[in-house]
Amino acid sequence: MTTWPRTLDRAxxxxPALRDAYSAQRGLVARxxxxxYTAVRLLLPAPLVPHVIAATAFMHHSDNLIDxxxxxxxxxALADWSTRTRAALAEESAHLDPLLAALRHTALTHPQLRPHIEAYLKGGELEARWTGFAAEDDFRAYVDTYALPAFMVIASLLTPPDEPEAFEAGCRAFILGSQRLDFLEDLAEDLRSGRLGVPEExxxxxGLTRDALLARPDPALxxxxxxxxxALVRPDLxxxxxxxxxxxxxxRPFLRALVRLQSARLTAAEAHGPKLLESAPGAPLGRAASILVRAWVSRGMGS
Known part of the structure; x- marks a missing residue:
């Protein structure tokens, strides 16, 4: 793994100010x-690593404000943050906070990022207001309006120049599966907060309802x-x-590992079963480590 100072050099x-700004985001994402974070550091080319970390930190901070x-x-908070973000991207300022300073530099280096930031900020109000979905179409509209733009803030940094449409279609499949998995893992937390990501239909x-889930139904259900x-997540992955x-x-090794990490999470969620009404499943650390090591080895072999 390239050292962090050398990674900044390669990018x-x-x-000094920008190096400090990116280093602050590195610490946030690593925590x-x-x-x-480990997958990014191990598997992506060093010149891209700080930019992926800056985009990820922006996503994390924005989600916290919205949620x-x-x-x-x-x-x-979303309106204020959106205004500050757009201003940071529009013109240089000597007084940007480290996160926006890093994001601005990344957007200047990778201009394909800008429309995805804008789409993500516009979708933030839907994320702030949602409490559930009546039907599958409502869930998919949420993905298209918010979750996919959110993912593309990061994934757009990997967009191939010759097949951008096919790449975004693949990203949509990925986020349909991983967002549905997120909602499955978060059943207990979401129910406590008055939300539910599994559509009512x-x-x-x-044979269930939201009220039935709150009342702790038959584990078989x-x-x-x-x-x-x-069964809906697996074909998307x-x-x-x-x-x-x-x-x-x-x-390629990074994207291969990213998809396989979701599959490991899915296996853990299935094993957790009815206990999802009490808590999220533990992270599959052993399986994740194996996936990352294999991807790292394949990177060294050029595949």
Missing amino acids: GITT YARAE QGPLDQRLS ALADC VRTLVRHQA TTAAQLEHLVRAPH
């Missing part, structure tokens, strides 16, 4: 997304629901596995 980030506190407070198909959702064949060779 052309040479001024809250250890597996993803925490009363609705009016969240909407106000999917609950009905399994919950197992049915978990199997039902897993299978489609997303084709992403590695669309990108430049240096990016």
Whole structure:
């Protein structure tokens, strides 16, 4: 693994202020997304690493603003953050906070990022307001309006120049599967907060309702629901596995590992079964480590 100072050098980030800005984002991402941070550091080319970290830090900070506190407070925070982000991208300032300074430099280096930042900020209000989905179409509209733009803030840094449409279609499959998996893992937390990411019609198909989930139903029904959702996640991840064949060779091990990490999470969620109503499953650390090591070895072999 290239050292962090050398990684900044390879990315052309040479001024002390910018190096400090990117280093601050590195610390943030390493704390809250250890597996993803390790995958980025191990598997992506050094010149791209600081930019992926800056985009990820922007996503994490934005999500925290959107998800925490009363609705009016969240909407106000989103509006203020959107204004500050757009201003930072529009013109240089000597007084940007480190996150926006890093994001601005990344957007200047990778201009394809800009429309995805804008789409993500526009979709933030939907994220702030949602409490559930009546039908599968509502879930997919949420993905297209918010979750896919959010993912593309990061994934656009890997977009191949010759097949951008196919790449984004693969990213949509990936985020459909991983977002559905997120909602499955977060059943307990979401129910406590008055939200639910599993559509009402999917609950009905399994003989359940939101009220029934709150009342702790027959575990067999919950197992049915978990199997039902897993059966929807798996084909999307299978489609997303084709992403590695669309990108430049240096990016393939990372995307391969990213999809396989989701599959490991899915296996853990299925094993957790009815206990998902009590807590999220533990991270599959052993499986994740194996996936990352194999991807790292394949990177060294040029595949």
